[in-house]
Amino acid sequence: MSIQIIKTKDEFCGLREVWNQLLSRSDSDTIFLTWEWLSSWWEAYTGPTDDLHIIVVRDQGGQITGIAPFFLTKQRWLPFFGMKTLRFVGDGSWDSDYLDMILAKEHEEESLRSIWDYLRSNNRLWDIVEFPPVSEQSSMLRWLKNLGSQGELMLRNEYVPCSVTHLPRSWDEYMTALSPRFRTKIRSTLRNLQESHDIRFYSIENDNDLTAGLETLFRLHSKRWKLKEHDGVFVNPTKRRFYYSFAPEFLKRGWLAFDFLDIDGRTVACQLCFRYNGTQFLLQEGFDPEFGAESVGIALRAMVFRKAICDGIHSYDFLAGVGRQKAQWGAQVKGCVKGLAARPTLQNAVYMKTPILIEAVKQRAKAVLPRKAVELRRRLLTS
Numbered sequence: 001m002s003i004q005i006i007k008t009k010d011e012f013c014g015l016r017e018v019w020n021q022l023l024s025r026s027d028s029d030t031i032f033l034t035w036e037w038l039s040s041w042w043e044a045y046t047g048p049t050d051d052l053h054i055i056v057v058r059d060q061g062g063q064i065t066g067i068a069p070f071f072l073t074k075q076r077w078l079p080f081f082g083m084k085t086l087r088f089v090g091d092g093s094w095d096s097d098y099l100d101m102i103l104a105k106e107h108e109e110e111s112l113r114s115i116w117d118y119l120r121s122n123n124r125l126w127d128i129v130e131f132p133p134v135s136e137q138s139s140m141l142r143w144l145k146n147l148g149s150q151g152e153l154m155l156r157n158e159y160v161p162c163s164v165t166h167l168p169r170s171w172d173e174y175m176t177a178l179s180p181r182f183r184t185k186i187r188s189t190l191r192n193l194q195e196s197h198d199i200r201f202y203s204i205e206n207d208n209d210l211t212a213g214l215e216t217l218f219r220l221h222s223k224r225w226k227l228k229e230h231d232g233v234f235v236n237p238t239k240r241r242f243y244y245s246f247a248p249e250f251l252k253r254g255w256l257a258f259d260f261l262d263i264d265g266r267t268v269a270c271q272l273c274f275r276y277n278g279t280q281f282l283l284q285e286g287f288d289p290e291f292g293a294e295s296v297g298i299a300l301r302a303m304v305f306r307k308a309i310c311d312g313i314h315s316y317d318f319l320a321g322v323g324r325q326k327a328q329w330g331a332q333v334k335g336c337v338k339g340l341a342a343r344p345t346l347q348n349a350v351y352m353k354t355p356i357l358i359e360a361v362k363q364r365a366k367a368v369l370p371r372k373a374v375e376l377r378r379r380l381l382t383s
Contacts, residue, residue, distance in 0.1 A: 001058065001059060001110055001111070001113075001114040002057075003055060003056070003114060003115075003117075003118045004055075004058065005054070005055060006052060006053075006054035006056060007051065007052050009042075009052070012039060012042070012052060012054065013039070015035065015054075015056070015067075018064055019034075019067065019102075020034055022064050022065075022066075022067060023102050025104045026103050026105060027103070027105060027108075027137075027138075027139065028098070028100035028135075028138065029277060030097075030098045030100075030276065031274045031281055032090060032097055032099060033069070033090075033098070033099065033100065036246060037090065037246055038089045038090050040249065041093070041095065041096065041242060042071070043245055044238055044239075044242035044245055045093050045238060046071075047073070049073055049074050050071050050073045051071060051072045052089075053070045053072045053086065054067060054069050054070060054071075055067070055115055055118060057110075057111045059110075065111045066102065066107065066114070066115060067101065067102040067103075068102075069090070069102070070087065070089070070129075071086075071087055071088075071089050072085070072086060072126065073085050073087060081347070083351060084125065084127045085126070085127065085128050086126045086128070086129045086130070087129075087130045088100075088130075091130070091132045093239070095239075096132065097133060097281075097336075098133070098134060098135060098336070099132045099133075100134045100140055101115070103139060103140075108139050112139070112140070116147065123343055127342060127343060127348055127351075128341065128342040128352075129341040129342070130339075130340055131338060131341070132338050133160040133320055133338040134338070135335075135336055136337055144341050147341075151344065152344070153341045153342065154341070154342045154343075154344050154348060154349060155339060155340070155341055155342075156339050156340045158338050159335065159336075159337060160320055160338050161322045161333045162317070162319055162320050162335075162336050163318040163321065163322050163323075163326040163327070164315055164317045164318065164334045165316045165317075165326075165329050165331045165332070166314065166330070166332065167309050167313055167314055167315055169309070171305075171309050171310070174305065175187075177330055178328070178330060179328065185295070186302045189295045189298050189299050189302070190299055192294070193263065193294060193296075198263070199263055200260075200261070200262040201259065201262075201300075201307075202260055202262075203257065203258060204251070204258040204260075206251075207248060213258055213260070214240075214243055214247060216267050216270055216286075217243075217258075217272055217286050218234040218240060219286075220268075220269070220270060220286030220287055221233070221234055221284065221285070221286035222235065222286075223289060224286055224287060224289050247272075250274060254275070255274050256272075256273075256274065257308075258270070258272050258273070259271050259273070259300065259303070259304050260300075261300040261303065263294075267288075268290075268291045268296045269285070269287035269288065269291075269296040269300040270286055270287075271285040271300055272284045272285065273304070275313065278312070278313060278314045278315070279313065279317050280304075280313050280317065281317045282316070282317065282318050282319060285297070287300070316329075317334075320336070340352060
């Protein structure tokens with residue numbers, strides 16, 4: 001096995017075809033690891049202190065068997081210290097989920113061993129590896145755990161629940177599986193809209209409509225957040241630039257599912273999703289709060305689900321997070337893990353344990369302060 005380090009945009013572009021071919025042969029095959037997604041992310045979000053550092057593993061015949069899609073950055077910690085951090089391309093902007101190493105199924109162990117040999121031989125290059133939420137079944141997690149048990153790495157992991165709804169073959173079968181109350185809510189919402197308004201459900205199908213569709217998403221998403229006295233994510237021009245970059249590529253590949261609901265000629269809700277390997281991934285959505293009383297968000301999601309089922313999609317992935325609004329649509333928990341891996345040094349140990357100590361102090365304060373407040377109140381009343 002040999003190692004190649006990709007450090008330039010041109011070298012990254014040169015991997016376009018073989019990248020997705022390897023991804024299709026891996027257990028980590030997801031939309032968020034496609035070359036189109038990661039290259040668009042890098043183009044939009046890369047900062048002045050970020051350096052591309054993609055580790056490519058090749059076998060003796062020159063075929064790529066593994067890719068660790070890293071970039072190097074320096075994260076401030078103490079006033080005079082910075083942590084040299086390997087992060088996954090795609091991580092840090094709250095856009096990507098399920099980022100992982102891309103490993104050919106038949107060469108996982110050899111590829112991981114070669115990646116670790118490189119990292120160990122170049123240990124002055126990095127202090128920590130930061131990994132975003134990945135599936136609990138990830139071979140990378142098993143590999144990191146094994147290195148941790150051998151004392152090669154220090155690990156700090158955190159469980160991250162994600163939500164996925166498994167879709168049956170028919171809309172009626174799906175509706176039957178929902179709670180009676182929510183099933184009635186969906187039916188009454190759709191019926192009331194159809195009886196009281198001229199409604200239109202449609203999808204973006206060509207480049208000519210894509211720009212206007214994205215602007216509508218930005219507007220509706222921001223309008224909703226303004227009610228909560230927040231700007232929303234699309235106030236950031238970098239975020240908008242990223243969407244303008246990946247969306248045309250995804251539309252061309254047939255991966256974009258960008259749906260809208262109009263009421264009486266006015267767009268009131270939209271949802272931007274991806275379709276990949278039979279799964280529909282929810283990235284972003286927005287609705288007009290002026291139509292909140294008519295539950296247009298529920299109406300649009302019901303239409304999206306029905307269309308997905310008709311098109312043979314087998315699951316709808318809400319991505320990270322759980323809650324009633326996802327569970328009511330039949331979402332089940334999918335376990336993921338995020339965390340840090342660090343070289344076993346004193347500085348890294350302090351860095352890894354500091355957040356744990358801070359959280360312990362906070363929890364202790366919460367437990368102690370209420371008792372002291374009650375005691376103080378008792379004394380004041382009896383004095």
